[in-house]
Amino acid sequence: SQKIEQNSEALNIQEGKTATLTCNYTNYSPAYLQWYRQDPGRGPVFLLLIRENEKEKRKERLKVTFDTTLKQSLFHITASQPADSATYLCAGGGYNKLIFGAGTRLAVHP
Amino acid sequence: NAGVTQTPKFRILKIGQSMTLQCTQDMNHNYMYWYRQDPGMGLKLIYYSVGAGITDKGEVPNGYNVSRSTTEDFPLRLELAAPSQTSVYFCASSYRLAGASTDTQYFGPGTRLTVL
Numbered sequence: 001s002q003k004i005e006q007n008s009e010a011l012n013i014q015e016g017k018t019a020t021l022t023c024n025y026t027n028y029s030p031a032y033l034q035w036y037r038q039d040p041g042r043g044p045v046f047l048l049l050i051r052e053n054e055k056e057k058r059k060e061r062l063k064v065t066f067d068t069t070l071k072q073s074l075f076h077i078t079a080s081q082p083a084d085s086a087t088y089l090c091a092g093g094g095y096n097k098l099i100f101g102a103g104t105r106l107a108v109h110p
Numbered sequence: 111n112a113g114v115t116q117t118p119k120f121r122i123l124k125i126g127q128s129m130t131l132q133c134t135q136d137m138n139h140n141y142m143y144w145y146r147q148d149p150g151m152g153l154k155l156i157y158y159s160v161g162a163g164i165t166d167k168g169e170v171p172n173g174y175n176v177s178r179s180t181t182e183d184f185p186l187r188l189e190l191a192a193p194s195q196t197s198v199y200f201c202a203s204s205y206r207l208a209g210a211s212t213d214t215q216y217f218g219p220g221t222r223l224t225v226l
Contacts (some may be wrong), residue, residue, distance in 0.1 A: 100153040
């Protein structure tokens with residue numbers, strides 16, 4: 001079945017460092033990938049979309065890459081801040097729907 | 111704009127009871143979705159709708175029903191609640207043009223449901 005897989009272990013980093021989160025997809029080729037942020041007790045919020053023909057996309061301190069050879073997307077937050085602490089969800093485009101990964105929890109420590 | 115609103119925020123049900131989770135969006139989106147999120151798991155699609163009067167099953171539809179009589183509302187019905195339906199339920203909406211391949215989904219705040 002079509003799957004989006006993210007590292008289930010929490011990522012702990014120091015403030016000011018770059019956080020890198022990984023998203024892998026299997027058994028299908030999504031035309032695009034999206035990244036969402038989810039805070040505890042809240043619904044996910046859209047951050048970025050990258051299409052399969054785009055290698056890289058940036059928005060302020062965020063950068064996303066899409067590698068169709070590795071079947072992987074990397075999500076980077078540069079100059080991370082404690083306010084960036086949240087769970088980040090990767091989602092792959094499917095027919096009339098998105099397929100979500102389980103998310104990776106990021107904790108940025110002062 | 112309020113975006114996507116969901117009621118109730120919390121609910122405790124007994125096994126076998128029924129309830130309806132309400133979802134409303136004021137963005138004139140054509141697509142609407144219902145997901146459930148279990149601890150440590152990703153969002154699982156229950157049902158979705160591409161427009162008023164049209165609904166379709168997602169990955170985990172058993173035990174649920176939906177209807178879409180208006181563009182704004184997309185209620186989710188649980189007929190005979192079971193402990194396996196204990197979860198957090200999210201409603202989402204998006205606007206997709208015919209033939210477009212992408213959409214950004216806007217989520218509600220969620221309903222936390224416990225079945226005892």
